[in-house]
Amino acid sequence: MSKASEILRIAAKGDGITADGRHVAGAVPGDIMQDDGTLQRGPRYVEAPCRHFGKCGGCQLQNADEQSLADFVTSRVANAAEGQGIAVGELLPTHLSPPRSRRRATLHAISSGGKPLIGFREGGSHKVVGLTECHILAPELFDTITALRQLLARRRGKYAVDIELTLVDQGVDCSLKNLPIEGLEQTEGILDFARELGLARLTLDQGYGPETLWEPEPATITLSGTPVSFPSGAFLQATSDGEEILVNDARAWLAEAATVADLFSGLGTFAFALAGKTKVLAAEAARDAHFACKSAAGIFRKPVHSIHRDLFRNPLQLDELNRFSAVLLDPPRAGARDQVDLLAQSTVERVVYVSCNPSSWARDAKKLVDGGYRLEKLRAVGQFRWSTHVELTSLFVRNVAE
Template sequence: MTAASEIIRIAAKGDGVTADGRHVPLSAPGDRLSAEGGLIHGPHHTDPPCKHFPLCGGCQLQHLDQESLAAYVRDRVVGALAGQGVAAEQILPAHISPERSRRRAALRAVRFGKKLHLGFSSENSHRVVDMEMCEILHPALFALTEPLRALVHDLVEDRRAAQVKMTLTDQGIDLLLENVGADGLSVAERLTGFAQFHGLARLSVDEGFGPQTRWEPEPVTVSFGGVPVPFPPFAFLQATVDGEAALVEAVRQAVGASGIIADLFSGLGTFALSLGEGRAVYAAEAARDAVLALKSAGNRVQRKLVADHRDLFRRPLVPAELDRFEAVILDPPRAGAREQVLQLAQSRVPVIAYVSCNPGSFARDAKLLVEAGYRLETVQPVGQFRWSTHVELVGVFRPVPLP
C-alpha cells in the first residue's frame, strides 16, 4: 500500500483527499484506500453518533474525530486565504461548538398520505430524512419534533412541503410554520392549544403573506450582553450560544478599549449590545424590523447607541464617515461586503473586526484591505455548525505601521 493511497486532508465540501489528489467521500485523515478500492479506517475515523448520517443533510463530517474536525475548520480558513495570496500573522486554534447546542433550525415537513416526514433534507436533494434522533439540535427543540408531526400532519397538503422553523428565545421556543393551511376556527384552536400545552414563547403562521402571530403571551426577546431585544419571527441569530460567545469574545479582544465604534450589518445587535456598554456605538442594518428592535432595546436601557436603517451594499459608509470611529465591526451575509470594504480600504480606521460566515468571500475582501495597507493580524476560526462544512471566523485588521 503506497503513501499516495492515504487520506491527508479534508476538502472544502467534506471529501477526504489523497496525496495524489483523489477525492474519497466519508473518509478521514489517516484512512487508506485498499488495493480493491475499499476504505481502511485510520486513527481519526470515528463512529458517527447519529443513525441518520450520512443521509441527513444537517451534518457532513460526523465521521471525523474532534482533532480532525478542528483541523478542518482551521484549514478552511487557511486555504481560502492562500487562494487569494493573503497571509495572516496568526491563525488561532478553531473553536468548535458542542453537540446538541443548535438553538435554531429550519426543518421541512412533507406528507405522503398518512405518513409525515419531518427533518432536514438530504444534501443536494429534496428528500426529507424523517428525524428520529438529532445530535446537533438543542434537546428542547428536538423534544418538540414528535408533537409537531401530529400538529402539522393535516395542515400540509399531500406530497407538498412545509417549513417548520424553531428558535430558542429568552421566553422559550419561537415556532414559525410556513406553507401550511391554517384557516378556520378549529385549526386556530388547535394551534393555540398546542402552543399553550407546550409552553411556546410564540407560534406564528405564514401562509404566503408574511408571519402572522397566533400565540404570544408576552413579547418575545433574545438577549445580548444582558439586554433583551424584541425578536421578529425566525430573525437571524447565531446558531449556538457557545458560538456567539466565541465570536463576541474575539471581537472584544480586537476592539479593546476603543471609544466610539461602528457595528456594520448589525442585525439585532449581537455585537453592538454585547460590547457597547460604556461607549458610543453606531449600528447600521438594512433589515427594518431588526433596526427597530435594536433601537427599542438600546433606548430602553439608555445606551449611547444610534441604530441606522441603511443598506450598506447600495450606500456604504465613506471614509469621511468611517474615520470618526476608533474601531469598525462588520458582520455581512455570505456574499461578503465588497462595497463597504472598498471604502474601509481608503479610511484610517485603527482596527477592523470582520466577522464572516464564508471563508471564501472573507478572503476576497481581506485581499482588498491588505492591498490598501492593512495587515491581517489574527483570525479566529469558529465551527458553531458542528459536523458541517459551514465555517465562521473573526479576522482582525490593523494598519501596517509606518516605517
C-alpha cells in the same frame, strides 16, 4: 493502475483527499484507499452517532474524530488566507460548538403515505429525511419537532410546510409556512399545541405574510445582558457558545476604541457587547432588526445609535468611516465588497471582520491588506458542528507609516 493511498485531509465539501489528489466520499484523514477501490478505516474514523448520517443533509462529517473536525475548520480559514497571500499574525485556537447546541434551524414537513415526515433535506436533494433523532439541535427544538409530528399526524391530505425554530429567552419560537388552518377545530388544535408545549411564539404564514397566532409575552433574545425584541425569522448566531467566542474576540480587540461603527449589525449582537465606554453606530438594512436594536438601546440607555441603511447599495463613505477609531463588520455570505473598498482607503485604525464564508472573507481581506492593513489575529469557529459550514473572526490593524 492506482495504488493504495492515505487520506490526508478533508476538502471543503467534506470529501477526503489522497496524496495524489483523489477525492473520496465519506473518508477521513488516516483512512487508506486500497488499489481495489475499497476504503480501509484508520484511527481517526469514528462511528457516526446519528442513524440518519449519510442521508440527512444536516451533517457531513459525523464520522470524523474531534481532532479531524478541528483540523478541517482551521484549514478552511487558514487556507483561505494563504490562497490570497495574506500573512496571519496569530492563528488563535479553533472553537467547535458541542453536540445538541444549535439554537436555530430551518426544517421541512411533508405528508408521506398519510404520515408526517419532519427534518432536513437529503444532501443535494429535495427529499425530506424524517428525523427520529438529531445530535445537533438543542433538545428544546427537537422536542418541538416531536410535538409537531403528532399535530400533523391528525391532518388529512397533502402538505409541504417550512418550519423555522429558534430558541429565545422565553422558549421556542416556532414559525410555520404553508400550513393551512381552516375552521374552529383546526384553530383550537394549533392553539392547544402552542399552549401545551409552552411555545414562546407561534407564527403562521398562509401565503399572506407571517401572522403571530400565539405569544404570551413579547419574545426577546438577550445580547450581552440586554434583552432585545426578537422579530420572527430574524438572524441569530447558530449557538450561544459560538456567539460568546465571537463577541469576546470583538470585545478584546476593540476594548480601547472610543467609537466603533458596527456594520451589518442585525439585532445588535456586537453593538451591545461593545457599548459602554465605547460609543457604537449600528447600521442594518433589515427594518425589523434595526427597530429592535434601536428600541432596546433607548429602553436600556445604551450608547448605541441604530440607523437603517442598506450597506450594499449605500456603504459608509470615507468621510463617515474616518470619524471612527474602529469598524466591525459581519456581512452575509457574499461579503462586503463595496464597503471594504472604501474601508481600505480610510484612516480607521482597527477593523474586526466576522465572516460565515472564508472565500468571500479572503477576497475582502486581500483588499484590506493591499490598502495598508495587516492581519494580526484570526480564529476559526465551527458553530455548525459536523457540517462544512465554517465561520471566523479576524482583526486587521492599519500599518503606521514610518
